[in-house]
Amino acid sequence: MKKVLVLEDESSIRSFIVINLRRAGYEVIEAETGEEALEKLQQHTDVRVALLDIMLPGIDGFEVCRRIRATNTKIGIIMLTARSQEMDKVTGLMTGADDYVTKPFSPAELTARVDALMRRSGGAAEEAAEELRQDPFLLNTRNRTLEKNGQRIKLTQMEYSIMRMFMENPGKALSREEILDLVWGRDYFGELKIVDVNIRRLRLKIEDNPTNPTYITTVWGYGYKWGF
Numbered sequence: 001m002k003k004v005l006v007l008e009d010e011s012s013i014r015s016f017i018v019i020n021l022r023r024a025g026y027e028v029i030e031a032e033t034g035e036e037a038l039e040k041l042q043q044h045t046d047v048r049v050a051l052l053d054i055m056l057p058g059i060d061g062f063e064v065c066r067r068i069r070a071t072n073t074k075i076g077i078i079m080l081t082a083r084s085q086e087m088d089k090v091t092g093l094m095t096g097a098d099d100y101v102t103k104p105f106s107p108a109e110l111t112a113r114v115d116a117l118m119r120r121s122g123g124a125a126e127e128a129a130e131e132l133r134q135d136p137f138l139l140n141t142r143n144r145t146l147e148k149n150g151q152r153i154k155l156t157q158m159e160y161s162i163m164r165m166f167m168e169n170p171g172k173a174l175s176r177e178e179i180l181d182l183v184w185g186r187d188y189f190g191e192l193k194i195v196d197v198n199i200r201r202l203r204l205k206i207e208d209n210p211t212n213p214t215y216i217t218t219v220w221g222y223g224y225k226w227g228f
């Protein structure tokens with residue numbers, strides 16, 4: 001069974017989410033506080049996607065995200081943001097979330113986002129062992145790992161998918177729309193900004209100097225290029 005954790009302190013919103021995810025075939029674990037969510041994730045190590053509300057009593061959703069990511073890069077994380085808090089989207093993604101959903105959202109939008117992350121969190125059977133090497137990087141598509149100069153770089157599932165897309169398209173300028181389609185899928189409802197924020201975060205991990213990137217270069221007014 002595909003397991004999702006829902007962290008939301010408002011019980012009406014939480015039941016709305018839970019009912020719709022169960023209807024879509026997911027097993028749902030509920031938590032009311034960040035502390036409870038972290039505890040439940042320790043008990044249920046097979047949770048593949050976590051939905052995290054931001055404003056909570058006790059530790060907030062960003063802190064929960066940070067603590068999950070400190071030990072777990074595999075799980076997919078979606079932040080639940082309020083429309084008025086535009087900056088939360090960026091902050092959430094920078095603390096390690098893969099995506100965000102803005103309240104109020106429709107059941108279709110919510111399940112589409114969860115489905116998209118599920119597909120990327122190792123649900124589908126991976127193909128035979130394969131390595132993509134472009135010095136100094138080595139991408140292993142079976143283990144879904146990345147090394148730079150022989151050192152493992154910890155990536156989230158989304159970051160891994162972006163790296164793989166780049167390494168499969170060396171030297172090709174990719175528009176932000178193309179990247180959104182290739183990485184998040186054509187049925188994705190999200191905004192182009194998510195591409196920029198994820199790439200910003202990826203640059204922090206892989207570039208020698210993230211403020212002057214040489215591997216992932218910006219193609220102004222268009223998108224990005226894997227600069228080999």
Ligand code: CA
Pocket residue numbers: 008009010053054055056
């Ligand atoms: Ca709340």
